[in-house]
Structure formats: C-alpha cells, structure tokens
Amino acid sequence: MKKAVTIVILLLSIALIIGGVLLGQSQPVLTKASKVCLECIGIG
Amino acid sequence: MDKKSRTIIQSVAALIQNANFKGFFTGRIYTGKIKSVCVPGLNCYSCPAAIGACPVGSLQNALSSYKFKIPYYITGLILFFGVLMGRLICGFLCPFGFLQDLLNKIPFPVKIKKFKADRYLRMLKYLVLIVLVIILPICVKLTPFFCKYLCPSGTLAGILLAFSDTGLFRAFGSLFAWKACILGIIISASVIIARPFCKYLCPLGAIYAPLNKVSLFRLECDRSKCISCGKCAEACDMGVDPSEDPNSPECIRCLDCTRVCPVKAIKIKNGLLGNADNKKDIPSV
Numbered sequence: 001m002k003k004a005v006t007i008v009i010l011l012l013s014i015a016l017i018i019g020g021v022l023l024g025q026s027q028p029v030l031t032k033a034s035k036v037c038l039e040c041i042g043i044g
Numbered sequence: 045m046d047k048k049s050r051t052i053i054q055s056v057a058a059l060i061q062n063a064n065f066k067g068f069f070t071g072r073i074y075t076g077k078i079k080s081v082c083v084p085g086l087n088c089y090s091c092p093a094a095i096g097a098c099p100v101g102s103l104q105n106a107l108s109s110y111k112f113k114i115p116y117y118i119t120g121l122i123l124f125f126g127v128l129m130g131r132l133i134c135g136f137l138c139p140f141g142f143l144q145d146l147l148n149k150i151p152f153p154v155k156i157k158k159f160k161a162d163r164y165l166r167m168l169k170y171l172v173l174i175v176l177v178i179i180l181p182i183c184v185k186l187t188p189f190f191c192k193y194l195c196p197s198g199t200l201a202g203i204l205l206a207f208s209d210t211g212l213f214r215a216f217g218s219l220f221a222w223k224a225c226i227l228g229i230i231i232s233a234s235v236i237i238a239r240p241f242c243k244y245l246c247p248l249g250a251i252y253a254p255l256n257k258v259s260l261f262r263l264e265c266d267r268s269k270c271i272s273c274g275k276c277a278e279a280c281d282m283g284v285d286p287s288e289d290p291n292s293p294e295c296i297r298c299l300d301c302t303r304v305c306p307v308k309a310i311k312i313k314n315g316l317l318g319n320a321d322n323k324k325d326i327p328s329v
Contacts, residue, residue, distance in 0.1 A: 005258045006127060006315050013123035020117020025106070029118065030080035032105045033089035033097035036073055039192035040090045040101060041202025041212075042220030 045299045050136065051145075058139040061085070067092030071208030082118060084125040085138030086248050088191075091201035092208065099125075100177060100195070100248050104188035108181035126252045130259030134242055134249055135296035140197045141242055147234035148281075156237050158283050165244045166294065173247035190247060192219070196230045199223040238281035242296060253293035260315040261297065263290035269309035276301035276310055286310050 020026065038044060061083045064074035074095050083096035099122050106115035125133060134141050148155075176190040191198050202220065206212035233240040242249050256262075265287050277285035279300045284292045286301040290310060302310045 002258055003316060006260060009123060009127040009255070009258060010260075013120045013127060016116045016120025017124060018120075020115070020120055023113075023116065025113070025115060025117035026080040028106065028109070029082065029097050029102045030077065032102065033079040033094075034073070034075040036205065037088070037090045037101060037188075037191065037198065039188055040088050040098075040195060040198030041205060042199055042223040043202070043212075043215050043217070044192065044219045 046303060047300070050298065053136050054142040054145065057085075057137045058142050061087050061096055061137075061139055062091060062093035063095050064093045067094075067208075068204065069208055071205060073205075082121045083137075084129070084133045086140045086195075086197050086246060087138075088195065088197040088201040090198060090205065092205050094201070098191075098197070101188060101191050101198075104177055104181045104191060107178060108184070108186055108188060110185055112182065122248075122251055123255075126255035127259055129252075129261050130256040130291075130297065131249065131252045131293075131295060132259075132261045132297040133252055134239075134246075135298045138242075138248075140200075140246075141239060141296070143200075144230075144234040144239045144241060147231060148238050150235050152235050154236055157281070162243075162283065168244045169246055169250040169253075172245055173250040177247045193222070194226060194245065196223070196227040196241060199227040239296070243282065243294070249296075256291045256293055256295060256297075258315065262313045262315045263295070263297070263302070264311050264313040265290045266309045266311065269307045271307055271309075273306060275304045275306065279304040 067073055071092065073090060073092055078095050079089065079097050081096055082099040082102055086100060087094055087096065087098055089098045089101055099118060102118045103115060106118055172190060176194060180189040181187060230241050263286060270287050272287065276287055280286065282294050282296055284295045302312065
C-alpha cells in the first residue's frame, strides 16, 4: 500500500512540476526571487 | 554514518544552496535563472548568497498574488522533494537546520531534551503552515505572513545584506525589531534545545513530516534483532523512539539511531525497492 502511495505522489509531483512549467508558473518564482524580498528581511 | 560526516554533508549542502559568495561583498542578490527553482530546505531567496528560491516564500507569493492560481509548479517541487527524501531534507540539506545544529553544539550547563509542553508545541508548526502560509496569504493579498512576521531565515538574510549595504540599516524599523527578537529567541533556544525552530515552527517541516511515512528514504527497525535497549531513543535529539516508530513525522533522519544501535536493528530502507511493508515494520502509534 505504502509503495503505491509513494508512486502516486511521485508521479503526481512530476506531473504538477511539468504542468506548472507549461503554464509559465516558474517565471513568477524567478521574478520574486530575483528581487530583495522586503517583507522577508524585515522592512515590510 | 558518524556525526562528522553528517556535518560535512550539511556544510556542502548549505554552500551549494548559497554559492553566490560575491553577494556578501556587493550586497546584491543572485538573479540568474537557477532562481526559478526552489531549494528543498528553508533558505531565504533574499540571502545575498542564495542561488535558489525559498519554497515557503514562493508558495506564499503565489497564493497571495492578485490573480489567484493554484501553484502547481511550487507544490509539485515541494511534493517531489518530500516524497524522495521526507525529512532527510531537514537533517541533511536545510541550511537553517544546520545553523541550529551548530548552535546546539555550543556547551551550555542546561540542555533540555523534553519538557511538558513539548508534545503540544510540536503541533504549532502545522498551525503555522495552515494559517500563516496558506490561509492568510490567500485572504490578504500581497502579504506573505510567515516570511513577514515569523521567518528567522529572512531576518538573517536581511542582516547579511545590511552588512554590505549599510543603507538597509536605516530602513530597519519596528517590523525588523520584531523579527530580530524572534531570531534572537530561536538562536538562544537552539543552544539549549535541539532544533527548536524545526520542532515547533517550521512550515516546511510540517509539509515533509507526513511524507516521512511514504518517502523513498525510510528507516526500518528489525524486530527480530532489536533488544529494546532504548539507546536509539536516548540518542535522538528530536525525541523520537525509532524502535517504536522509525518513520515518525518528527524524525529528521539524522541517522544517530542507526549509529548507536548495538545490534544494527535500525536500517535505511528504500521505500520502493525494499520491502518496506513487511511485518518487521512497526505500525505508527
């Protein structure tokens, strides 16, 4: 049973990554990560 | 695996995830394309040396954006890391976890392993994940609540940035003071308690915790070999009894139990190749 759950989650995660990349969801990650996050460093 | 080898792996992992060393001198963060990929552990993307994106920060950013979309990409990455390694990430790859381990090595007359509220405080991290990382960012747009009000990794990144860009010191106000207090408490607590942030507050640990049971990397206790000496539980800084529950959500896979077991009953198991569902596995309580 655990093996099946592992395989399902593994395949699902890969599908989500590929789907996300195809939908252009990696770009906002890069955009946000390329600027200093003022909230994170405590400026707000 | 001995403690020294683990420390070396943790150092290398922290350095790889923070390979933009020139950022410490220029005060500018890395902006290359690698930053579109999340790192597995908690590592603020505003750290001058960070070359990857923080999974928790990225998740909140996606959830709090004006045009709400289900963040397939980030969720997929976090799940992928989690199902491969579970909380092995916490034990070996997370830079903030490594920092807490180093702090805990500082000699101090009082070292607390377990206390009364410990069991209940451990539930806090799930609350942090649900409320600060998911619900509030969805409800209040453009506000990453966890990063803004709690994340000590971000505060540390701010301090490191401010050393090379002194103008930042002038911009720090009450929010920074609040976050600096939290960082100070976590740093102080880390000297006395092993990994207080991982145990009680880390939302990433809260995601990886349940995946310990189904991840490819698992531990197994061979009951036919176990002599119930209790040495594994005694050695565990996270307060887990590996002979009872080798894949506990609280286990960060430091592998100290495999090292101290006199009969080598606790072993590393591959969740897919190994027979992880056999009768030797003890079901979780």
